[in-house]
Amino acid sequence: MINVVVLGAGNVGQHLINAFIKADEVTLVQVYNRTLAHIAQFKHDTAIIDDLSALAKADVYIIAVPDQAVHKVSKAMPLVDGVVAHTSGTTPMSVLSKHNRRGIFYPLQTFSKAITPNFASVPFLLESQAASDLLVLQNLAETLSDKIYDINSEQRRQIHLSAVMVNNFVNHINYLAFNQLEKKGLPTDLLMPLMEETLHKLTYMSPYEAQTGPAKRGDEETIRQHLALLEHETDKQVYNILTKSIREHYGKKL
């Protein structure tokens, strides 16, 4: 049995708390949040506190607060015997330097309040200061997922960059595409089968092989027509840079 305390109840924290409550091999001994009302819903399942001096004994303390608050929470914690780990993709492990036993417990996924994640398919990227503590974090992550990776801080930053691309940038491009149709009163659900197939193709081939379209073909006329349909300067810039990037990667220079 692994005893865990979760600090923070934002999108990541709330879903981890719920998952730990359900995990047979985990005892969630306590949840901390600055605002007690935000964790009142967990009071029948675990102890809840808003005062870090009342922190319970545990094997692992998971700090699941916004990136810029990790250091502050870590510093405000009393010294503890367990491993202190944060869940951020970009924050270095050094912000936890108050604690000798420190590490990273980063679930690579986008979390929303309304959607319960299937943690079994979420990759957990783990790191620890002391080699022996990696096993502690691995044991904890394995109670939620089969996809456990030993990833150092430099690798984690690379992965976070790629995660921002496939999530934040892709979502924004989907938004621009939807917006373009909505402005003309056209239904956006037209695009969903294509969006699904764009992803589905990658189970058969690499994105390099899956690339198609006017930029790859060097179809100047279609590119010119598309640019004429875009009304805002930034939309044109997005179109132009992505077209340039595709051409560079497929050997068709502008």
Added chain:
Amino acid sequence: MINVVVLGAGNVGQHLINAFIKADEVTLVQVYNRTLAHIAQFKHDTAIIDDLSALAKADVYIIAVPDQAVHKVSKAMPLVDGVVAHTSGTTPMSVLSKHNRRGIFYPLQTFSKAITPNFASVPFLLESQAASDLLVLQNLAETLSDKIYDINSEQRRQIHLSAVMVNNFVNHINYLAFNQLEKKGLPTDLLMPLMEETLHKLTYMSPYEAQTGPAKRGDEETIRQHLALLEHETDKQVYNILTKSIREHYGKKL
């Protein structure tokens, strides 16, 4: 029963031919291709020709050739009694002006040789010169899909632009993200659950609501770190423009 001839056996043509062969309400009377060897596989299911003067009688002629060849094939066809339609997202209907009964039969999907599409979920965007011919194209599309849309040429160009974004641009961004990991010897399959969730979220909320990340939060430090990890100038430009575009749409100016 609808009698159909398909002209062209590229990605779209091949999959349409296979789908029409299976459709109970369709008789595929003939397939034309410039190179007979490319349609030899269909000789047990239909007549195959490489000479447009031998074109059979049919209710609908579907020209499924590359955009820049549609006009040429249309002109080389003899005058026919049936409706002549092409499958292009960008080519105007006017390239078929030799034929009085003309239209558009555009399946909005990305097609690959290796993957058999599920036409039932593919939106068909239809247009016709004569109003009465729209019904003919609708009857034909309904043999393959429930998602039939009456879309004029200007709307079709808008939709094609959005399709290029959610397919070509999104796939290219996925490529850039994968490439970034491959260069560092990191596994790209790490990203798949996140890519799936990025899309899955859109069944619950709009892409505007689903947006997260450093650009939306105005997290300058993470943006600075990411730019430092990108080695090529064009990659930095892609990152900068998408970050700028997200900020503009969420009211956080650079």
